[in-house]
Amino acid sequence: MGEIEAEQGMWQVRPTTGLGGEARVPPDKSISHRAAMMGAIAEGTTVIDRYLEAADTLATLESLRAFGVEIDGPDGQGRVVVRGRPASRGGLAEPERPVDAGNSGTTLRLLMGLAAAHPIFWVATGDASLRRRPMGRVIEPLSRMGARIWARQGDRAPLAMRGGPLRAIAWRGPVASAQVKSAVLLAGVQARGVTRVDEPALSRDHTERMLPLFGVRLFAGPGWVELEGPQTLQGCHLTVPGDPSSAAFLWVAAAMHPGSRVRVSGVSLNPTRVEVLRVLSEMGAQVQVEPASPPSAPEPWGDVTVVGPERLRPFRIAGRRVPLLIDELPVLAVAALRAQGTSLIQEASELRVKESDRIEALARGLAALGAQVEALPDGLRIEGPQRFPGGVADSCGDHRLAMSLAVAALAGDGPSVVKGSRCARISFPGFAEVLDLLARAGGGRIEEAA
Ligand SMILES: O=C(O)C1=C[C@@H](OP(=O)(O)O)[C@@H](O)[C@H](O)C1
Numbered sequence: 411m412g413e414i415e416a417e418q419g420m421w422q423v424r425p426t427t428g429l430g431g432e433a434r435v436p437p438d439k440s441i442s443h444r445a446a447m448m449g450a451i452a453e454g455t456t457v458i459d460r461y462l463e464a465a466d467t468l469a470t471l472e473s474l475r476a477f478g479v480e481i482d483g484p485d486g487q488g489r490v491v492v493r494g495r496p497a498s499r500g501g502l503a504e505p506e507r508p509v510d511a512g513n514s515g516t517t518l519r520l521l522m523g524l525a526a527a528h529p530i531f532w533v534a535t536g537d538a539s540l541r542r543r544p545m546g547r548v549i550e551p552l553s554r555m556g557a558r559i560w561a562r563q564g565d566r567a568p569l570a571m572r573g574g575p576l577r578a579i580a581w582r583g584p585v586a587s588a589q590v591k592s593a594v595l596l597a598g599v600q601a602r603g604v605t606r607v608d609e610p611a612l613s614r615d616h617t618e619r620m621l622p623l624f625g626v627r628l629f630a631g632p633g634w635v636e637l638e639g640p641q642t643l644q645g646c647h648l649t650v651p652g653d654p655s656s657a658a659f660l661w662v663a664a665a666m667h668p669g670s671r672v673r674v675s676g677v678s679l680n681p682t683r684v685e686v687l688r689v690l691s692e693m694g695a696q697v698q699v700e701p702a703s704p705p706s707a708p709e710p711w712g713d714v715t716v717v718g719p720e721r722l723r724p725f726r727i728a729g730r731r732v733p734l735l736i737d738e739l740p741v742l743a744v745a746a747l748r749a750q751g752t753s754l755i756q757e758a759s760e761l762r763v764k765e766s767d768r769i770e771a772l773a774r775g776l777a778a779l780g781a782q783v784e785a786l787p788d789g790l791r792i793e794g795p796q797r798f799p800g801g802v803a804d805s806c807g808d809h810r811l812a813m814s815l816a817v818a819a820l821a822g823d824g825p826s827v828v829k830g831s832r833c834a835r836i837s838f839p840g841f842a843e844v845l846d847l848l849a850r851a852g853g854g855r856i857e858e859a860a
Pocket residue numbers: 439440441443516586587588589590592613614736737760
C-alpha cells in the first residue's frame with residue numbers, strides 16, 4: 411500500500427448500545443511473515459494455508475520475490491507456495507532494485523536478518539512511516555555478526571546491506587522486541603557457532619516455535635533462545651490461525667458495552683499473544699476460551715467469547731506485560747474510557763516508534779472525539795468513565811489507531827468520522843464490515859464514506 415493511500419478513506423461511525431454475534435478475523439500477521447521468510451531459505455517447497463492477504467504480509471512476499479524466491483499465490487483462498495533458495499540452490503539472489511517493505515517494520519527487520527548471511531548487496535526502503543523508524547536495534551547485532559550495513563542518519567531506511575559469512579553471537583539487547591530476536595535468530599541459523607538471544611522481557615515467540623517445524627534444533631526458555639548454526643531449513647506445510655491482535659478490537663468493543671457478547675473463532679491462543687484477554691478479564695469482562703482440540707502446529711488456537719460487564723475496572727500495565735500487549739495497548743486505552751477509575755499504561759515508550767507515535771496520535775485522535783487521555787513520556791493515563799460527544803478524528807495513517815478510534819467512536823454519544831481509514835488494510839482487510847455486523851445488534855453502524 412502506497413504512502414498517499416494510507417491517508418485516504420473515511421469511516422462514518424454511529425454509536426451503538428451493544429454488540430453481538432460471531433466473527434472470524436484475518437490470519438495472524440506475525441506468523442504469516444515468518445512462514446514466508448523461513449520458506450524462502452528452506453530446502454524444497456513450503457506450503458502456507460491461510461496466509462494473511464494484507465498490505466504488510468503482501469509486502470513480505472514482494473520483497474522475497476526481489477531476492478529471486480519463487481512464490482505462487484496468495485490464490486484468493488490464502489494458499490501461498492514458496493520454493494526456497496537455500497545455500498545448496500545458490501542462496502538468495504541479489505535484488506536489482508531497492509526492496510520496498512512498505513509500512514511494515516517486521517518485513518524490513520526480519521528480512522535484514524534473513525539476508526545477512528548472503529554475499530549480496532541490496533538496498534531497502536519503505537514508506538514515510540517506516541523510514542522514520544529506528545533500525546539500529548537490528549543493525550547493531552547483525553553488524554557484530556559480520557554484515558555490513560549503511561543507513562541514512564545511521565539507523566534509518568533507506569539502508570544498504572552487504573552480507574556474507576557470519577559469526578554467531580550472544581545478544582542481549584536493551585529492548586524486548588520479537589523483531590530483533592527474530593532477525594538475530596534468522597541470521598544465527600545461517601551462521602557458524604552458537605547464537606543466543608536473551609531478552610529483557612519475553613516477547614512473542616513465533617520464531618522459536620516455527621523454526622523447529624522447518625527441522626531446526628534449538629533450545630528456548632522464557633526470555634532466551636539458543637541454536638547452533640549453520641542448519642538447513644526443510645520446507646514444510648503450515649496453517650496460520652486467526653490474529654489475536656485483530657480480534658482484540660472486537661473483544662474490547664464487546665467489553666465496553668454491557669450485555670454484549672462477541673465470539674471470535676479460530677484465533678491463535680499463543681500465550682505470548684493473548685495477554686489482552688487477561689487484562690479484559692481483570693477489568694471485569696467475562697472471557698470464555700474454548701481451545702481447539704487437538705491443538706495444531708505451529709500454534710494453539712481456538713474460539714474466544716467476550717461478554718461486556720455492567721461495570722469495568724481500571725488497569726495498570728507496565729514492565730513485563732508491555733511486550734505481551736504491545737499492539738493492543740491503543741485499543742486497551744480506549745477500553746479504559748469506560749472503566750470506573752484511573753487506568754495507567756507505563757514503561758511503554760516503544761509505542762512512540764511504531765507506525766506513528768501511538769501515544770501522541772491516540773491522545774490527539776481521542777481528543778478529537780471529545781475524550782481526554784493524558785500522554786505520558788512512556789505511556790498514557792486515562793480517567794474513566796468518560797462520556798464524549800464524538801467528532802472527526804484522524805488515524806495518522808496508522809492501522810491500529812484507525813481501528814482503535816472506530817471502537818472509541820462506537821462508544822460516543824453522537825456520530826463520528828475516522829479519517830485515513832484505508833490503512834486498516836495493513837493488517838485487517840474488511841475490518842469495518844466485520845465490526846459493522848457486530849455493532850448493528852445495538853443500532854451502531856460503521857460504514858465507508860463514499
Ligand atoms: O515480530 C513481530 O511480528 C512483531 C513484533 C512487534 O514489534 P516489536 O517486536 O518491534 O515490538 C509488533 O509490534 C509487530 O506488530 C509485530
